[in-house]
Amino acid sequence: MAIIKVENVKYKYPDTDKLVLNDMTFDVEQGEFIGLIGKNTAGKSTLCFALAGLVPHFFKGAYGGKVLVNGLEVRQHEIGEISPHVGLVFENPFSQMTGSKYTVYEEIAFGLENMGIDREIIVNRIEESLELLDITEIKDKNPFDLSGGQMQRVAIASVIALKPSILILDEPTSQLDPQGTEEVFKVIENLTKEGITIIMAEHKIDKMAGYTDRILLIHEGKLIDFDTPAKLFSREDLQDYGIIAPAVTRISQSLGIQNKENGLYPVTLKELSREMGDKR
């Protein structure tokens, strides 16, 4: 059964005329890792908010259609009822920090405490999250004394600790170094093995190609395509949507290297290597 169902969703922010989400419909299965791509202002963040209930409950505005997460219709339930099911990591980690806690450790505890979880479990969850994001060393620091990259790790840890069944991440690696980015992608991929469903908005196309099960391409509030990385990145018209294919795919297209069975272009180094190997 689909864990996320989006049906004909339309949305406009208050005092604006433009539909930021324009008749979107799609389903996501449990445990899938979905990449969300599109140029800036395509509606990626708004879609993230709509899945977490911030649209329409926090932002208000005009809303039509239906979003169901874990069987709950978002519009009919308050954010407090939705948040145990859906975790959201903001684009700007600064916005994620509560501002009411003085250490990273307490910051991560905040959400868990608010959910009324047992102390013992809270301690375990915090330690687990600190370790996963490799931030145990900074657990006693003030969240606002951290570098951008460290704060981004804390933001992710504070949401992962809640163990939501659906985890939404809005450009979670924008301030991380390359190996930090790779680590976060691996952590997220491992969560899908526990049955957690992931939606991640990201510009790092090359990484998305290697890790996601399917990619959702949106443009001006509309869903353009929702398919496997290989199919999606083999499209000829990506540039029309402000997207550039992964390096591997671009090189393959220039050289005419395609998968013989399905005619798609490679999207990862391994696939390219395999196709090139066959050719040589």
Next chain:
Amino acid sequence: MNSIEVTNLSFSYTPEIDVLKGIHLKLDGETTAIVGQNGAGKSTFVKLLKGLLRPTEGEILLNGKNTKDYTVASLAKEIGLVFQNPNDQIFKNTVIGEVMFGPLNIGQDEQKAKEKSIEALEKVHLEKYLETNPYDLSLSERKLIAIASILSMDPNIVIFDEPTMGQDYAGKETLKEIIFELRNQGKLVLCILHDMDFAAEVFERTIVFNQGKVLIEGPSRDIFAQKEILEQAYLEQPYVAQIADELGLKGSYATDEDLLRALKEE
């Protein structure tokens, strides 16, 4: 030509932990990328260049001026720094007010400041938002406004702290144009980056920071060909170089064209 000379620079926020240790660098006309893992000291280094922090030890000369002998305000005409987080930089309630703030404060008159500011906003393609509140725009747009606020001051040395953060393909192309234009005007451009592809493609020279020290520096082509050293600094090669490596090609590759040329020759 503009120059930055750094000798034996060390810095610590607290006595126990050295953030930067014994840095020697000489930067002149070339566009330079600064790369390194989170916490390597990159942002601290550029804050020292800008005069926002003072060296614990060592000297920094900006076009011959020792930063120790000048106030931050008097260096502002010389050197501009675009912050990593635009929210740390932006405080006015209109875009034009924000971008004009710098030029007015370094002594430009109202009319010139406005001209310069509109020009700068045109470069980042946000000139239609003059009267908009910056906080009604997206984070990536605010990032571009922070850039325009520095360009409008027309400093000789321009430093960007992670400008590609949150930018899409079009945003990165805009940045590329701005950097090339600054270089052609003879400005010294420095840029902290986590985007190795962008660093390899756009910058002539690259400095790799690791745990408060310069691990290696040189022409970008040479630096990005060195897989082991990059990995030691928690970085990775640009994707085209990774592809070349996977296919067993020797040499250095910064752009699609480099790689395609080599593959076609084979």
